[in-house]
Amino acid sequence: MVVRKRVIAEGLRVDGRRLDEVRPLFCEAGNLPQLHGSSLFSRGDTQVLCTVTLGAPGDAQRLESLVGPSSKRFMLHYSFPPFCINEVGKRTGLNRREVGHGTLAEKALLAVLPPEDDLKYAIRINSEVMASDGSTSMATVCGGSMALMDAGIPLSKHVAGVSVGLVSDVDPSTGVIKDYRILTDILGLEDHLGDMDFKIAGTRSGVTAIQLDIKPAGIPLDIICECLEPAFKARLQILDHMEREIKAPRTQDERNSPRIVTLKYSNEALRRLIGPLGALKRKIEEETGARISVDDGALTIVSKNHSVLEKVLEKVDFIIGREIEVGGIYKGNVTSIKEYGAFVEFNGGQQGLLHISELSHEPVSRVSDVVSIGQQLSLKCIGQDLRGNIKLSLKETLPRPGSGSKIEAFSHIKQDLDGLASVGDIPPEQEKQRSSVGDVPVSKHETSVVASSWSSSSILIRSAVECDEEEKSAGLNRNSKSGIETSINAKNLKIGMKVTAKIHQIRARGLVLDLGGGVHGMYRFETGGKRNFEVGDELQVKCSSFSSKGIPVMSMVEDE
Structure with a gap:
């Protein structure tokens, strides 16, 4: 009664704070760098350590229920060990209090998680209460939000929570509340001696979860609504501290989280990947250490880093291949050679025809002159015939031989001549002839005649192909100076x-x-x-x- 009367009469709390004052805050994200995500949140003497573990979709919790979903991919486990309140006790499993507090914090964070289609991870938050002096569930919300950001989970907004209490003076004859005080961020003693524990969690723009515990038979609704304003101001103050520590999700380069990718395949292709009794899928997992999950038309791969993910993708492409796209470049091995072309196995066992006309830009008399059985080639898919056979091309991946127009070749010769002989060294009639010829197309023979009519011993006549090669070489020399x-x-x-x-x-x-x-x-x-x-x-x-x-x-x- 002494504490309650002092709060009502003087507005002073047990620890000397004002009624709307929040305890000193401390928060740290990434304090355990070996984990996927971690954070430490302290408010007064209450301290919570939160860790995040990311797994494959198959790690989601199975739910045995007649209604609702069959699995839950986001799990929050709240642990309240005896040492956090200086007790020597034996842990005998979860109790109702731990289940209730964990469910409240889980609902508060679930509202800001991205949709399951955008994020395939199974996410588990483990909240360990290190010290308790009231409002550990709301500290779990704050620490869990920072730990998710540290793990790279793209939350839409940070979430924070605070508990609001009530101390009232009730007329014993009528039971009507004569006077009351609303307390922000209550201590454990204020929770024990007060009339209400109103837990409110949310973002800057709204509330994501609430829980109300009251001791009187009832509290007027206007008092409950009045509690939302000091809770909002306290929540903004806590969010400011959290955002100063970590404001946005960490990138892949900054975090130690696993890599995940989801690919779409036909069910027939997925059956080839799984193999008899799942033997092929297990072999890939054992060789790479990655986790592979198969759903209806979807393949999800979870690996510990990017290099492992690339190895798994190479194995998957080799077994089931990618969807054939016209214009795509594929690697394959020559399996047989015929007179009209070669058959190539590529993209997970698919066969394609490399016709003799697609071997080279130059005429080819025999297929065996260009390719051999077992040779690995990079080929381009150019289409399919009426029977559905895949048509491949080797020449489309090769550079085309230099080919310029004849007028361009003549202009190249003009430029070479300009560099070797000045205008004054060329007779006027030849200068006139040169300028007139430069405006109209001329044949290769005419180009040679015109060039030979200029009497200069230093002039070298080249073909169009040679001029193109010379120009490319000159351009290389010029650009190499700039790196x-x-x-x-x-x-x-x-x-x-x-x-x-x-x-x-x-x-x-x-x-x-x-x-x-x-x-x-x-x-x-x-x-x-x-x-x-x-x-x-x-x-x-x-x-x-x-x-x-x-x-x-x-x-x-x-x-x-």
Whole structure:
């Protein structure tokens, strides 16, 4: 009674705080870097340690119920050990209090999680109460929100919670409340001696979960509504502290969370991947350490890092392949050679025909002169015939032989001549002839005649192909001074070399680049980087590494 009378008469609380004052706050995210996500939240003497573990969709909790969903992918486990209140006790399992507090915190955070279609992880939060002096469930909400952000889960907003209490003076004869005081962020003693424990969790824009415990037979509704205003002000103060520690989800490069990807396949393709009694699926999991989950038409892969994910994707592509796209580049092995072409096995066991006319830009008399059985080739899918057979092309992946128009070849010769002989050295009639010929198309024979009529011993006559090659070489020499290569081959490409590349194809996770000289490289999309590219765009890139199969891996060159 002494505490209650002091609160009503003087407005002073047990610890000397004002009625609407929040206890001192401390929060830290990522305090356990080896875990997927972690946080430590303290409010006064109440302290909670929250950890986040991310798993495959198959790790979701199974629910045995006649109604509702059959599984739950988001789980929050609240633990209140005896040591947090200085007791030596024996843990005998969860009690009703722990289940209730955990369910309240779980509902508060579930409102800001992304939809299940956008995030396939099974998520478990473990909240361990390290010290308790009231409002541990709301501390769990605050710590759980920061731990999810630390794990890279894209929450729509931070969530915080606070408990509001009530001390009232009741007329013993009538039972009517004569006077009352609303307490913000109550202590354990104020919860025990007070009339109400109103837990309110939410974001800056709304409430996500509430729980009301009262001791009197009833409390007027206007008092309950009045409690929302001090709770909102206290929640904003707590959110400010949390956002100063971590404001946005961490990126993949900053966190230790596993990688996840979901792919769409036909059920027949998924059956090939699983294998007899799931043997093939288990073999991939044992070799890579990844987790593979198969649903109706969907394949979900969870791996501990990006390199493991790439290995799994290579194995999946080899077994079931990708969806054949016209214009896509695929690697395959020659299985048989016929007079009219070669049959190639690619994309998880599919067969395609490489016709003799698609072997090279030059005429080919025998298929065996170009390819051999067992040879690995990079081929382009150019379509399907009426029977559904896949048509492949090798020449579409090779550089076309240099071909320029005859007038362009003549203009190249003019430029060479301008560099070797000044206008004053050419007779006027020949100068007139040169200027008039430059405005109209001429044949290769005429070009040679006109060029030979200029009497200069230093002039060298070249064919159109030779001129194109000379111009490419000259352009390479000019651009090499600035560090950008415009024409390369597989032999002179080295790590750190800068080149000008064209986008050959756009994939789901990156780009296939044409580096020139018949060399193709790949560029992987960066998190938060540019993705709106178009086929044919030119990019300034740099060779950063080579894949295990010798494919150049390129990165963007930043503008200086």
